[in-house]
Amino acid sequence: MKLPGIGEKTAIRLAFFVLDLPEEDVQQFANALLDVKSKLRQCEICGNITEQNPCRICADETRDQTKIMVVEESKDVMAFEEINGYHGLYHVLGGVLSPMDGVGPEELNLKSLITRLQKQDQVTEVILALNSTPEGESTAMYLKKLIKPAGIKVSRLATGLAVGSDIEYASSLTLKRAVEGRTEL
Amino acid sequence: MKLPGIGEKTAIRLAFFVLDLPEEDVQQFANALLDVKSKLRQCEICGNITEQNPCRICADETRDQTKIMVVEESKDVMAFEEINGYHGLYHVLGGVLSPMDGVGPEELNLKSLITRLQKQDQVTEVILALNSTPEGESTAMYLKKLIKPAGIKVSRLATGLAVGSDIEYASSLTLKRAVEGRTEL
Numbered sequence: 001m002k003l004p005g006i007g008e009k010t011a012i013r014l015a016f017f018v019l020d021l022p023e024e025d026v027q028q029f030a031n032a033l034l035d036v037k038s039k040l041r042q043c044e045i046c047g048n049i050t051e052q053n054p055c056r057i058c059a060d061e062t063r064d065q066t067k068i069m070v071v072e073e074s075k076d077v078m079a080f081e082e083i084n085g086y087h088g089l090y091h092v093l094g095g096v097l098s099p100m101d102g103v104g105p106e107e108l109n110l111k112s113l114i115t116r117l118q119k120q121d122q123v124t125e126v127i128l129a130l131n132s133t134p135e136g137e138s139t140a141m142y143l144k145k146l147i148k149p150a151g152i153k154v155s156r157l158a159t160g161l162a163v164g165s166d167i168e169y170a171s172s173l174t175l176k177r178a179v180e181g182r183t184e185l
Numbered sequence: 186m187k188l189p190g191i192g193e194k195t196a197i198r199l200a201f202f203v204l205d206l207p208e209e210d211v212q213q214f215a216n217a218l219l220d221v222k223s224k225l226r227q228c229e230i231c232g233n234i235t236e237q238n239p240c241r242i243c244a245d246e247t248r249d250q251t252k253i254m255v256v257e258e259s260k261d262v263m264a265f266e267e268i269n270g271y272h273g274l275y276h277v278l279g280g281v282l283s284p285m286d287g288v289g290p291e292e293l294n295l296k297s298l299i300t301r302l303q304k305q306d307q308v309t310e311v312i313l314a315l316n317s318t319p320e321g322e323s324t325a326m327y328l329k330k331l332i333k334p335a336g337i338k339v340s341r342l343a344t345g346l347a348v349g350s351d352i353e354y355a356s357s358l359t360l361k362r363a364v365e366g367r368t369e370l
Contacts, residue, residue, distance in 0.1 A: 160342055
């Protein structure tokens, strides 16, 4: 078994650390690992990883039910929850379209998004928060074609300068998009 | 004398390289250095570094005379010329307001911007392309207050995700701005 970012030396260090732990702690650790697999599942509505089903966000009626933000992975939900500025719902695709890697619409959590939009007719805007990679861009275009005809507004995150960043270190393409997407003050 | 990014070892390597050069090449190199100081000056209109006065961009009547992009430094002009997507004019401030460092409006190329806006009455938009640092932000607010009352549109570069970047690596504040500044597809 290989854990990401842990090479042979660290693995040996961790193994000796576990050897020195009291029996009880090791038991707890093992149980925690098993719990991850047994208790965590995908929310049946949004596809986010959750202990309860539907997840805490889908179940929360105080959230803005008119907006669904489409993200690639569960960890993106965590990132957007941290900004403390988005109060709508989410939908986790589980990846992006990538014909080269054999990922088509069937491999993604897409059908459930369409069903969801048909059921939850209070949704007025779908926000595409996909990575700004070629695959993310083409997935965004695909989703736009799928959703817009239903009369739902489709938007995407702004492309531009990062907060705190210097123009000097931005790529030409980012600068171009930042000029095109400029906002009035 | 210290050149940026050149430490003792590199300096010694460069010195020996110069020793090995033919007399003629060294003469040329020395002249080039002197030329930088003697021939380059600030454009009297936009403040950009230039050999001719006014500079090539200010003198070019085919450029869009309705837009002025305000940047901090001459190297920012180079960055925006490389995107091949902006055809308006520039104004180089020579820095940003920074009371902590004793840089007030008088220290910047600001008065000439105001004079310029009064003279060139075809200008309809001033684009603030300042770094997204605290000093850049407060300079942007200062300029907005100065220029907007004259009935000229003031805009700023989009803040958001860099092209090709992952949501995972963006700061919370950048994500927040990217959500706020989202654009319809």
